[in-house]
Amino acid sequence: MVRTETLATRERLLDVADEMLADKGIRATTMSAAAERAGVSRAWLYRLFPDKNALVGAALVRMVETTWERNHAELEAIDGFEDRLVAGVQIGRRAYDDPGATLMRLRTAEPEEFAAAIGVGVAGLVPDLAAFWHRYLQAAVGDGEIHADTDVDEASEWVARVLISLGSVPGNRLDADDPASVRRHFRRYVLPALRLAPEH
Incomplete structure (x- = not known):
């Protein structure tokens, strides 16, 4: 109670x-x-x-999380782990970069405060996003898209970290807003790693 x-x-x-x-x-x-x-x-x-950063950070992360059920519906309609990963990056980008979203407005208007609060809030985001992706990695194992001996819990956390990075941290070599660029990155690095037998 x-x-x-x-x-x-x-x-x-x-x-x-x-x-x-x-x-x-x-x-x-x-x-x-x-x-x-x-x-x-x-x-x-x-x-x-x-403290205030804990409250605001939790609120910001919840804004992202409230869209996850809709995101599950979107990913469930897509066949294949690779296509789901590419869509996952686009979903992540939309969550932060929709011009009408409160998140975008706050990030643009108050960048230092946003970064400090979201940094605190993201402390819980990795395990939550890993849990979100767990079912898709489990399906990829079942479909033979990644190695049968993959530790799905561990790999889900790694995929979560990759997606957070691609969705929120700009780089020089990969355009996260270009699905072809994202797909090339997954095909060159992420998917080959997941297809290898894990070392023990």
Whole structure:
């Protein structure tokens, strides 16, 4: 019962943070205002989120996560692990670069604050994204697209890290907005690695 109440309070605080971020931005979002608006004590807020970056980071990551069920539907409609990986990068790019999205507006208007908060929030993103991709790696093993001895848990985390990097960190040699460039990268590096027998 306590856990259910805690989760409900956490979600209420994140709902409030979403509203405040959309209305006021990161700088103007304060812990005291969030607690007051959510109807919880500041002590309870700090118990769940030790500082503002933890609260804002969790809210930013949740904005991304709320699209994941829709993303699953999109990926489930695609045949083949390679095509799913390419689509995954495009999905990731849309999450951060949709011009109308709150995420994009915050990242553009308050880049330092955004980076600090998302850095805290991303601490939970790798395991969550690994869990998201687990079913697709499991299917790729079953379909013979990657090696049968692949440690799916470990490989899912690696794929998550690759996708986060491709989706959010610019580079000189790969255009993450160009599916052909992304596909070439996967064919040269990621897929060959996953097809090898894992070393023990």
